[in-house]
Amino acid sequence: MGKVMDYVFTADSAGRRKSLLAAEQGRKDWSWYGKLQIMVSLIVFSLLLWQYVPPAWSGTTSVLEVPGVPSFVLKYAPLIWLDQEEEYFPSDIYVHVNNTHPDIDYARIENPPTPLTLDNLDSLNNYGNKGGLNVYLTSKIDIETSPTWLQGVVPDSSGKTNGARSCAIIINDHGSGHVDAYYMYFYAYNLGNEVGSRGNWGNHVGDWEHNMIRFVDGVPKEMWFSQHGSGQAFKFDILEKQGVRSVAYSARGSHANYAISGEHDHVIGGFNPNLGILIDYTSRGTLWDPTLSAYFYNYDGNNRDFSSVDSTSPLGAMNYRGKWGDEEYPDSDPRQERFWPPLVTFRRYSSGPTGPWTKGLNRTKTCPRSQRCFVWDYLKASALSVE
Numbered sequence: 001m002g003k004v005m006d007y008v009f010t011a012d013s014a015g016r017r018k019s020l021l022a023a024e025q026g027r028k029d030w031s032w033y034g035k036l037q038i039m040v041s042l043i044v045f046s047l048l049l050w051q052y053v054p055p056a057w058s059g060t061t062s063v064l065e066v067p068g069v070p071s072f073v074l075k076y077a078p079l080i081w082l083d084q085e086e087e088y089f090p091s092d093i094y095v096h097v098n099n100t101h102p103d104i105d106y107a108r109i110e111n112p113p114t115p116l117t118l119d120n121l122d123s124l125n126n127y128g129n130k131g132g133l134n135v136y137l138t139s140k141i142d143i144e145t146s147p148t149w150l151q152g153v154v155p156d157s158s159g160k161t162n163g164a165r166s167c168a169i170i171i172n173d174h175g176s177g178h179v180d181a182y183y184m185y186f187y188a189y190n191l192g193n194e195v196g197s198r199g200n201w202g203n204h205v206g207d208w209e210h211n212m213i214r215f216v217d218g219v220p221k222e223m224w225f226s227q228h229g230s231g232q233a234f235k236f237d238i239l240e241k242q243g244v245r246s247v248a249y250s251a252r253g254s255h256a257n258y259a260i261s262g263e264h265d266h267v268i269g270g271f272n273p274n275l276g277i278l279i280d281y282t283s284r285g286t287l288w289d290p291t292l293s294a295y296f297y298n299y300d301g302n303n304r305d306f307s308s309v310d311s312t313s314p315l316g317a318m319n320y321r322g323k324w325g326d327e328e329y330p331d332s333d334p335r336q337e338r339f340w341p342p343l344v345t346f347r348r349y350s351s352g353p354t355g356p357w358t359k360g361l362n363r364t365k366t367c368p369r370s371q372r373c374f375v376w377d378y379l380k381a382s383a384l385s386v387e
Contacts, residue, residue, distance in 0.1 A: 068309040072218040073181040078211045083252035084285035089152030090166035091188035099149045100137035104128045118314035125321045135322030150189040159289030167290035172299045177217040184210045184356045191253030205325030206352035209255045222366040227256040233366040235377045251280035301362030325352015
């Protein structure tokens with residue numbers, strides 16, 4: 001009986017050992033296949049994510065140093081998110097001038113300065129009878145043929161528009177620690193908003209937009225975002241940041257600046273009501289660092305006078321009084337079209353904009369003088385302080 005029991009015990013033990021060995025082998029096999037499946041899944045997921053999510057910005061938020069420019073002006077300078085579907089990127093200011101000719105009343109100016117440069121651009125103020133105010137820089141090529149120079153330069157992975165100076169940084173030191181820094185962004189073309197199924201309206205050659213940061217003793221307090229001749233001001237502390245630098249979102253085509261991404265109805269300037277009428281779209285597409293390709297200026301508000309911070313920043317471009325694009329095409333022009341919704345008249349093409357000198361560079365408040373100044377202290381604009 002003892003032998004039988006020993007045999008049974010031994011046989012049972014052998015079976016259990018076989019089962020344990022099989023289970024162990026199964027675990028090893030499962031571990032290998034499981035790891036392979038996880039690796040494949042991660043690769044597939046990464047590929048899908050790469051297709052739908054913009055690549056991370058590989059630039060730096062370290063402080064750029066420019067002799068003559070206060071360090072805080074660059075330390076907190078805005079970084080700009082261009083929309084995912086943007087077609088008209090920041091543009092070189094001189095390339096723009098080189099691809100236009102000066103006109104008055106749709107006729108070319110006779111014997112303009114040759115060559116016309118950013119240094120002597122303000123010589124056009126001597127033409128016409130309005131101190132240059134009725135001079136237009138008109139595209140040499142019909143813009144409906146989509147000349148490539150209108151498309152601008154896509155910023156590289158560091159945020160720089162290589163080969164293109166696309167920004168003018170203007171510093172107004174009011175004294176007593178109060179400094180306003182204007183970050184002026186230049187685009188060769190403004191694509192207007194879509195109006196229903198009727199296409200884009202309010203298109204124009206040339207586009208100047210800007211942010212302004214108000215500093216007190218080197219500390220940023222408030223920031224202005226330009227939007228279609230109007231805009232919004234915010235407390236600096238509540239804004240989105242990349243490191244310590246503020247972030248702005250440039251709207252697709254129109255390049256209006258907003259503090260958050262998404263849809264923005266600008267039918268009532270500065271308030272962005274949810275009416276669904278005139279919509280700007282912003283998103284995280286390509287990140288642009290304007291400080292890497294900028295000209296630098298000081299501005300004396302008392303004398304309304306620019307001075308160059310360095311020898312590479314041309315004064316003629318700042319002092320030019322005319323428009324930076326074509327004059328609004330007359331209704332007789334086959335490119336032009338009119339649209340009359342209730343109480344409003346839209347045209348497909350409008351006139352190019354004025355330059356930085358008209359952007360209220362000597363403000364009392366953070367907003368331009370022509371506007372009552374609401375300084376929002378919440379990004380969804382549910383609370384505010386009024387100056």
